[in-house]
Amino acid sequence: MKKFLSGNEAFAEGIRLARPQVISAYPITPQTIVVERLSEMVEDGSLEAEYVHVESEHSAMSCAIGASAAGARAFTATSSQGLLYMAECLYYASGGRFPIVMMNADRSTALPWNIYGDQRDSLSQLDSGWIQAYAENAQEALDLALMSYKIAENKDVSTPYMANLDGFVLTHTYETVDIPEREQADKFLPPYETDNRIDFENPKNMAFSAGPDTNYIFKFKEHEGVLAARKVINETEKEFAEIFGRKYTGLIENYLTDDADYVIVTLGSIAGLCRETADKLREQGIKAGVVRIRYMRPFPNDEIADVLRNVKAYAVLEKDISFGNEGTVFTNVNSALKKSGINVKGYNFIGGLGGRNISASDIEQIYSDIANGTEIVNFIGIGGGNNG
Amino acid sequence: MANKTAESISRDEFFYGHKACAGCGGSLAVRAALKVLGPNAVSVLPAGCMSAVGFNFPQLCFSNNSIISTFAGTASMLTGVEAGLRARGYKDFTAVGFAGDGGTADIGIQALSGAIDRNDNIIYICYDNEAYMNTGIQKSGLTPFGAKTTTTPAGKNIHGNIRPKKNMFEIAAAHDIPYAATASIGNLPDFIKKVQKASQIQGTKYIHVIAPCPTGWGVAPDETVAIAKEVVESGLWYLAEYENGTFRLNYKPKEFSSVEAYLRKQGRFKHLTDEDIKIIEASRDKKWEYINKNFEL
Amino acid sequence: MRPYIREKKNFTFDDVPENTSFEAGYLTTVNSGWRSIRPVINGDRCVGCEQCYLYCPDGVISINNGKAVIDYDFCKGCGICAKICKIGAIEMEAERK
Numbered sequence: 001m002k003k004f005l006s007g008n009e010a011f012a013e014g015i016r017l018a019r020p021q022v023i024s025a026y027p028i029t030p031q032t033i034v035v036e037r038l039s040e041m042v043e044d045g046s047l048e049a050e051y052v053h054v055e056s057e058h059s060a061m062s063c064a065i066g067a068s069a070a071g072a073r074a075f076t077a078t079s080s081q082g083l084l085y086m087a088e089c090l091y092y093a094s095g096g097r098f099p100i101v102m103m104n105a106d107r108s109t110a111l112p113w114n115i116y117g118d119q120r121d122s123l124s125q126l127d128s129g130w131i132q133a134y135a136e137n138a139q140e141a142l143d144l145a146l147m148s149y150k151i152a153e154n155k156d157v158s159t160p161y162m163a164n165l166d167g168f169v170l171t172h173t174y175e176t177v178d179i180p181e182r183e184q185a186d187k188f189l190p191p192y193e194t195d196n197r198i199d200f201e202n203p204k205n206m207a208f209s210a211g212p213d214t215n216y217i218f219k220f221k222e223h224e225g226v227l228a229a230r231k232v233i234n235e236t237e238k239e240f241a242e243i244f245g246r247k248y249t250g251l252i253e254n255y256l257t258d259d260a261d262y263v264i265v266t267l268g269s270i271a272g273l274c275r276e277t278a279d280k281l282r283e284q285g286i287k288a289g290v291v292r293i294r295y296m297r298p299f300p301n302d303e304i305a306d307v308l309r310n311v312k313a314y315a316v317l318e319k320d321i322s323f324g325n326e327g328t329v330f331t332n333v334n335s336a337l338k339k340s341g342i343n344v345k346g347y348n349f350i351g352g353l354g355g356r357n358i359s360a361s362d363i364e365q366i367y368s369d370i371a372n373g374t375e376i377v378n379f380i381g382i383g384g385g386n387n388g
Numbered sequence: 389m390a391n392k393t394a395e396s397i398s399r400d401e402f403f404y405g406h407k408a409c410a411g412c413g414g415s416l417a418v419r420a421a422l423k424v425l426g427p428n429a430v431s432v433l434p435a436g437c438m439s440a441v442g443f444n445f446p447q448l449c450f451s452n453n454s455i456i457s458t459f460a461g462t463a464s465m466l467t468g469v470e471a472g473l474r475a476r477g478y479k480d481f482t483a484v485g486f487a488g489d490g491g492t493a494d495i496g497i498q499a500l501s502g503a504i505d506r507n508d509n510i511i512y513i514c515y516d517n518e519a520y521m522n523t524g525i526q527k528s529g530l531t532p533f534g535a536k537t538t539t540t541p542a543g544k545n546i547h548g549n550i551r552p553k554k555n556m557f558e559i560a561a562a563h564d565i566p567y568a569a570t571a572s573i574g575n576l577p578d579f580i581k582k583v584q585k586a587s588q589i590q591g592t593k594y595i596h597v598i599a600p601c602p603t604g605w606g607v608a609p610d611e612t613v614a615i616a617k618e619v620v621e622s623g624l625w626y627l628a629e630y631e632n633g634t635f636r637l638n639y640k641p642k643e644f645s646s647v648e649a650y651l652r653k654q655g656r657f658k659h660l661t662d663e664d665i666k667i668i669e670a671s672r673d674k675k676w677e678y679i680n681k682n683f684e685l
Numbered sequence: 686m687r688p689y690i691r692e693k694k695n696f697t698f699d700d701v702p703e704n705t706s707f708e709a710g711y712l713t714t715v716n717s718g719w720r721s722i723r724p725v726i727n728g729d730r731c732v733g734c735e736q737c738y739l740y741c742p743d744g745v746i747s748i749n750n751g752k753a754v755i756d757y758d759f760c761k762g763c764g765i766c767a768k769i770c771k772i773g774a775i776e777m778e779a780e781r782k
Contacts, residue, residue, distance in 0.1 A: 391734055391735035391736070391738075391739065393739060394735040394738060394739055399747075400686040400687060401686075401687035401688070401744040402687070402710075403744065404687045404688040404710070404712070404743070404744050404759065405688050405690075405712040405714075405715075405716065405759050406743070407716070408742065408743075409761075410719060410742075410761035410762060410763035411742060411761075411763035411764070411765055412742050413742070415742045415743065416740065416741075416742040419742065419743075419744050420739075427686075445705075445707060446696060446707065446711055446713050447711070447712055447713050447714055448688070448707055448708070448709060448710060448711045448712075449688055449710070449712065450688070450709055450710060451686060451687055451688050451709050451710035452709060453709060454709065576739055576740060602763075608764075609761075609763040609764060609765070610763055610764030610765050610767065610768045610777075611768075612742070612763070612765060613740050613765055613768070613769060614768060
């Protein structure tokens with residue numbers, strides 16, 4: 001069934017199909033439409049779930065952990081300050097290996113206050129032990145919602161899953177979206193089965209302490225779980241394509257990279273404009289390409305190395321800055337190349353902070369800058385006169 | 389010789405082999421409550437004494453399903469556990485939380501208020517030992533006036549904690565909660581009856597049980613139960629219930645025992661001046677004036 | 686039923702669970718080393734009133750044939766039982782090391 005939906009609504013449709021049993025919800029702009037739609041679905045009976053009006057994001061995740069520990073499929077959604085407020089619980093969920101799914105509407109973090117999109121919120125939580133996906137459009141958002149549980153709940157993975165949608169640009173933008181049929185969705189995603197739960201026949205003590213001898217073994221196994229998602233993501237997307245006909249490309253998505261000299265590596269909704277710009281430059285004879293990172297965790301080390309091995313220069317375009325250093329995605333990309341012994345010129349372009357526009361000409365400029373050489377870390381358009 | 393209270397609870401032990409200090413009042417509260425609720429209790433314990441002493445893999449001291457929550461998340465995890473089990477079709481279980489005074493009145497009060505507001509079907513038991521004992525006796529919102537803790541030192545200028553205890557019982561009641569009660573581990577038959585009653589009531593139940601910590605209070609380990617009786621006899625704590633919009637006092641001492649005697653035998657109050665003690669007596673009298681006026685007997 | 690002491694074993698990498706959930710009531714160490722004094726039941730006096738059983742923070746007292754019995758593996762010697770016993774059937778004695 002085709003419907004004209006915003007990214008938030010599309011994600012909510014995907015969650016309806018995934019049949020979470022417990023939804024804990026606390027509103028924050030620009031995530032609100034997700035939790036509003038889900039409450040309507042529970043009200044009209046099209047989604048059978050316990051909908052819990054928690055009093056904070058901390059409680060939203062704490063409730064989801066409790067529900068997951070009870071063996072239930074749990075969902076919550078947040079953004080920005082809310083994500084930071086629940087941060088303690090993110091580590092808790094991953095350490096306990098609870099495959100909770102959360103949508104995060106990527107939004108700037110205060111101060112200064114700002115409700116618009118950048119990716120500083122989710123990227124600050126890369127170390128929290130969650131799988132992190134970044135959607136580009138509403139269709140992908142819906143499909144991630146459905147695939148997320150299958151990946152997170154896989155026995156080898158057992159890791160919570162954060163699906164990130166760029167605030168407003170994606171969460172509030174309408175597109176025509178194909179909604180899978182309920183029957184097919186059920187065929188794709190079976191009910192959650194786990195031993196990691198409260199069990200009245202064989203009672204469990206859960207979320208316990210572990211001293212120095214075993215603590216790091218738990219942590220190692222947690223790491224292995226996130227790494228296992230690499231394979232499981234590919235398998236899940238293959239199965240998804242067989243049932244629903246839409247193909248995804250794993251941890252990264254490449255565009256015109258086979259023979260590219262200059263590649264922009266980015267993530268989220270800005271990738272579309274990058275591809276358009278690459279098309280335009282190709283017409284001018286410049287071999288431009290785009291890599292869209294779909295998963296920041298597990299990180300596509302090998303995929304990035306493979307695609308950038310033969311380029312002349314690459315740019316990492318990201319809506320993030322790790323103050324005092326550089327953009328975090330840039331750090332991750334450089335590490336991937338270093339590990340593979342690849343020495344290619346790389347540049348970092350920070351843009352879109354607090355929702356500031358990144359234009360087609362900005363992107364064209366990036367291609368030109370990396371072809372000609374520039375500073376390593378650049379803030380797009382900083383110091384110019386047009387600041388509103 | 390039949391012991392009616394002992395007969396009314398499970399013979400099984402659900403909290404056993406834990407590493408709590410000798411004579412720990414909190415562990416007695418947890419133990420007694422679980423013997424009421426039985427094997428289908430699911431306990432949620434936040435970071436704090438009882439989780440620290442009971443859940444050190446591979447030494448796991450609860451024989452019922454039990455889980456540690458975040459410090460602030462006792463009530464919200466209880467909500468999730470209850471909703472999750474219900475969603476999976478379970479009916480015959482009790483989600484019960486055991487949080488200390490700091491975990492309840494300070495860092496956990498928001499989640500607790502949220503759970504009461506939603507009227508989630510849970511029992512929340514606050515075992516109140518009147519300070520952050522697990523971290524080494526720091527002041528909490530339930531540390532009484534005058535108590536010396538490691539963050540409210542007793543010196544020449546300041547005599548320990550300068551603020552009275554938060555009134556968690558009436559804060560819970562102010563939500564119009566289906567059931568709230570105060571108790572003391574010095575009177576287990578009363579506490580056990582209240583847990584039994586709570587387990588029969590639908591919605592959120594809050595029980596606030598005084599559970600002395602010999603280490604933090606500066607009394608001998610064998611004094612725990614006696615001092616928990618004395619705090620009630622002296623009128624500095626009271627046994628009451630809130631139900632259907634009404635407060636009920638369960639026990640009224642014929643004559644208060646000496647506040648001074650109660651305070652003087654505890655290391656944490658050793659420094660108090662006669663004047664300090666007069667202040668404590670006056671606040672007790674004021675509280676009882678209020679209780680006599682507003683609580684049914 | 687209560688948590689009980691398990692056979693001693695060394696937790697290898699594979700024995701450590703994949704997640705933080707494990708069999709409830711799994712004890713690997715006793716608490717008897719904590720004691721400097723131990724409660725001793727005077728069987729002639731004990732009437733099995735169960736006050737000590739009720740108030741023991743560690744739950745180590747049970748009633749067997751109408752008399753209190755102590756699990757010395759887990760008794761910490763706090764002395765609450767001796768204090769609560771109105772008829773003086775429990776005495777605290779120095780621990781024999």
